[in-house]
Amino acid sequence: GAVVSQHPSRVICKSGTSVKIECRSLDFQATTMFWYRQFPKQSLMLMATSNEGSKATYEQGVEKDKFLINHASLTLSTLTVTSAHPEDSSFYICSQSARRDTDTQYFGPGTRLTVL
Amino acid sequence: AQSVTQPDIHITVSEGASLELRCNYSYGATPYLFWYVQSPGQGLQLLLKYFSGDTLVQGIKGFEAEFKRSQSSFNLRKPSVHWSDAAEYFCAARGGGNKLTFGTGTQLKVEL
Numbered sequence: 001g002a003v004v005s006q007h008p009s010r011v012i013c014k015s016g017t018s019v020k021i022e023c024r025s026l027d028f029q030a031t032t033m034f035w036y037r038q039f040p041k042q043s044l045m046l047m048a049t050s051n052e053g054s055k056a057t058y059e060q061g062v063e064k065d066k067f068l069i070n071h072a073s074l075t076l077s078t079l080t081v082t083s084a085h086p087e088d089s090s091f092y093i094c095s096q097s098a099r100r101d102t103d104t105q106y107f108g109p110g111t112r113l114t115v116l
Numbered sequence: 117a118q119s120v121t122q123p124d125i126h127i128t129v130s131e132g133a134s135l136e137l138r139c140n141y142s143y144g145a146t147p148y149l150f151w152y153v154q155s156p157g158q159g160l161q162l163l164l165k166y167f168s169g170d171t172l173v174q175g176i177k178g179f180e181a182e183f184k185r186s187q188s189s190f191n192l193r194k195p196s197v198h199w200s201d202a203a204e205y206f207c208a209a210r211g212g213g214n215k216l217t218f219g220t221g222t223q224l225k226v227e228l
């Protein structure tokens with residue numbers, strides 16, 4: 001199966017700082033990358049989608065200036081939480097769909113962000 | 117509106133017993149359907165998927181799911197549950213675009 005990694009797995013930061021989360025596909029080229037947010041004991045909420053060569057498309061209610069997404073290459077996407085606040089604390093999960101199987105999303109292991 | 121419903125928030129089964137997790141969808145046309153499993157603090161692992169064809173789909177870890185168009189359901193089953201199957205299970209659907217809609221998840225507890 002397709003392997004997606006995320007780094008870091010866990011990060012604690014002070015309020016007002018920015019945090020960057022990386023999402024890499026290790027054994028395939030990703031055509032589309034997705035970023036989700038998951039609150040405790042809840043389902044995943046899609047934040048944004050980015051296609052190869054295009055800017056990210058954000059879901060309604062997600063601030064694009066706060067959650068910066070860079071689809072740097074076919075294997076790397078980054079999510080930067082700018083000026084983080086305690087309410088941004090959450091579990092962030094990326095997923096990617098591969099050229100060879102565009103209908104299926106493969107998920108990274110997630111990043112636990114805690115903002116103090 | 118497109119939606120995925122998992123009626124059971126929590127399910128507890130004994131190890132070795134059979135398991136069925138329910139999933140219903142509401143879409144204009146038959147969507148692509150998926151089951152994912154999430155262990156604590158982890159991302160989601162794909163168990164199986166249904167796009168078309170045979171309505172009984174085999175997945176990893178001994179799981180299977182059956183698509184029933186008449187009931188708009190895609191229930192996940194396993195004949196004999198192992199303690200390591202304890203996790204959160206998410207049903208998801210994808211319509212015409214590439215967005216996944218997730219159910220709210222079912223937390224499975226396995227009693228030894």
